[in-house]
Amino acid sequence: MENPYKQTGQALHRRAQEIRKKICVMNAAAKSGHTGGDMSEADILAALYFHVMRYEVKADTTVQWLDQFILSKGHGVGGLYACFAELGWLEDRELLTYLKDDSRLPGHPVRQKLPNWVTVNTGGLGHGLPIAAGLAMAKQRHSAGGGDTTGRVFVLTGDGELEEGSNWEAAMSAAHFELSNLVVIVDRNRLQLADFTHNIMDLEPLDDKFKAFGFEVHDVNGNEADQIWKLIESLDTQNGKPKALIANTIKGRGVSFMENVPAWHHKFPDEDQLKQALRELEDA
Amino acid sequence: MREYGDLRDGAVGAIERLTDAGQDIIVMVADSTSTSKIGAFMKSYPNRVVNVGIAEQNMVGMAAGLALGGHTVFTANAAPFLVGRANEQVKNDICYSATNVKMLGLNAGVAYGPLASTHHAIDDISVMSGFGNVQIFAPCDAVETGQVIEYAASFDGPVYIRLDNAQFPIVHDAQYQFKAGRPDVLIEGKSVVVIALGSVVGEALDACEALKSEDGIEPTLVNLSSLRPLDHDALAAIIERHDAVVTVEEHSLHGGIGATVAVLLARRRLSNSLTMLGISEGEFAHYGTRKGIRKHYQIDAAGIAQTVRTISAS
Incomplete structure (x- = not known):
């Protein structure tokens, strides 16, 4: 089983940018959402869903997964819904129901609402x-018992979340x-709810921490989808070591006035900001 | 002469039988191999026991992940650390996510008596009842425990089973058939119905026998082993045949079976008197031997008998 897209370069970058545009539209409509963290993870999601993860989409949009994804930073669900829309599994107009009554799109992922796409x-x-x-x-x-190729599990955590x-x-x-098929990707945007992570609880040296716990650790530019899939494809998922990818990202990535501004953890764009955001994302 | 048995033997025996029969079971422990008496199963199926060390949050989270991967997963560790330490994992990863995990709450109540309140779980039923999606059972003997395990393994979803480390009288014979939801009537009597939870059913049984031989009082005794689901109609029908109800539990009176019965009486506008025996609300259980603690809260045979005597005399 392969990834159905295997996209690279500009095509893959456009996926990430389209995900970002959907995030902005969705959060503006909801007048809520975790915009900053949604934006920082967009390239990681694009790389995973449009290049890395191996799955097969059935005619009814249910999916047979070989690899699976868990969004540990569940508040970044806006990015995930936008990614599902970019995959064509959700319609853009359904994104406008985000956080509303009876929506399938609550503020954290719920597998009962989107069975099969949301893992947990x-x-x-x-x-x-x-x-x-x-x-x-x-x-x-499963694979040791004579099943297929060993599936991989990708889990995306926030960086502040690692304080838990x-x-x-x-x-x-x-x-x-020896879970070598486990890949934890840290969305290292260096910001948490209250402030920069180093002001709240310094995580450094983060790579040494994971190494000391027995992980194979790699740094990557988490806002460059090509770098992410290239790194993941280079990993040996049989070598007995779980993997930690420290994906250095910028919170609010892609929109000038959101980037690295703590307030955008929980801010949503107003009408003018949305126009400007969409313009910036279209051009870049 | 009564026979006694360990609930854990009933549980582990059933898990082994189910695995022998081909069910894809994994048992997770948090350094709790002796607590769970899982040794025999481990010998037969060394690769089906996963010990994560003293890390209950991780045990529960990994259990959910293994269940998502298609396994039927049992967690087996001391109840206080399951419901306390791993509370949010139990809530989100198992209950809310509806993963196929069966949680064994070992040594619940005041089974750890003298080790005091860090090790007591007098809130497990209350805590679990607060979560959605989870079925809750408290079997009273080894026979029933085996059947509860078999039921739980056949049900696709979260289950909590309250267990213990003591020897309890075997009150069910091989003909017994556990049915989820059904209040299990052990003795058909009159006037007073004693409703007991798991670990104190044996005490209630002793009390009923003493009352019959010494006082000529014959209360009904109900083993309330299925707490969720619970057939409220069936329980109300039993209660309606009596004047007074006595509930007995080695659990806080907050959110235990006494509270369940009180709500049932109120909702159905039943006018039975209700006496709730258990650990007083707003208290940690007393420190001491289990015998001493039970005596203090009148949830031993003597305390239950005395309570029924007083009610019968009034």
Whole structure:
């Protein structure tokens, strides 16, 4: 099984930019959302869904997954919904129901609402990595038992989220159980709700922390989709080591007035800001 | 002469039988191999027990992940650390996400007696009841435990099963058939119905026997092993045949079976008197031997018998 798109270069970059445009439209309509974190992760989602992950979409848009994705930073769900829309699984007009009554698009992903596309319900922080470790173990057991190629599990965490201790319980386990098919991608935008991460709780040296826990660690520009898929394709997912990709990103990436501004963690664009944002994203 | 058994033997035996029969089961422990008595199963299926060390949050999260990957997963660790330490993982990763995980709450209540309140779980039923999607059971003997495990393994979704480390009297014979939702009537009596939770069913049984032989009082005894689902009509029908209700639980009176019965009485406008025996609300359970703690809260055979005597005399 392969990724159905395998897109690269400008085509893949446009996917990320289209995801960003949808995020801005969606959050402006909802007058809410976690815009900054949605924007920082767009290239990572584009790389995963339009190049890396191996899956097959059935005629009814249900999906058979070989690789799977868990959004541990569940508040970044706007990016995920926008990505689903870019994949054609959601219509753009449904994105306008984000956070509204009876919508299938609540403020954190709910698998009962979007069965099969959402792996697990996240939102509380520090949950994704343990779940991903369990799922990676299941995939290893499946292939060891004579199943197909070992599926990989990609889990996207925020960086502030790594302050939760449960991540490090899971990290210890992932190395101990040699979950080499587990890839944690840290959306390292250096901002959390209250302020820059280094002002709240310094995570550095983050790469050494993961290394000390037994991970193979790589740094990557998390806002360059090509660099992300190239790095992931170079990984040896049989070498006994779980992988940590520290994806250096910019919160609010792609829109000048959002970039690196703490307030955009939870801000949404007004009418004028939306126009400007869409213009910037179209041109870049 | 009564036979006694360990609920964990009933549980582990059933897990092994189900695995023998081909069900794809994984048991997760958090350094709790002895607590869970999982040794025999581990011997038969070494690759089906995953020990994550002393890390309950990770145990529960990984259990959810393994379930998402198609396995039927049992977690087996001490109830206080499951419902306390891993509370949000239980809520989100298992209950809310409706993953196929069966949580065994070992040594619940005050099973750890003298180890005091860090190790007591007198809130597990209350906490679990607050979550959606999860079915909740508290079997009273090893026979019933095996059947609850079999039921839980056949049900696709989250289950919590309250277990213990003590020897409890076997009150069910091989003919017994556990049915989710059904209040299990152990003794058909009159006037007073005693409704007991799991670990104190044996105490209630002793109380009923003493009352019969010493006082000529014959209360009905209900083993309320299926807390969710619960057939409220069936329970109300039992209660309606009696004047007074006594609930007995090694659990806080907040959110336990006493509270469940109180709500049922109120909703159905039933006028039975209700006496709730359990750990007083707003308290941590007393420190001491389990026997001593049970005596203090009148949830031992003597306390239950005395309560029924007083009610019967009034």
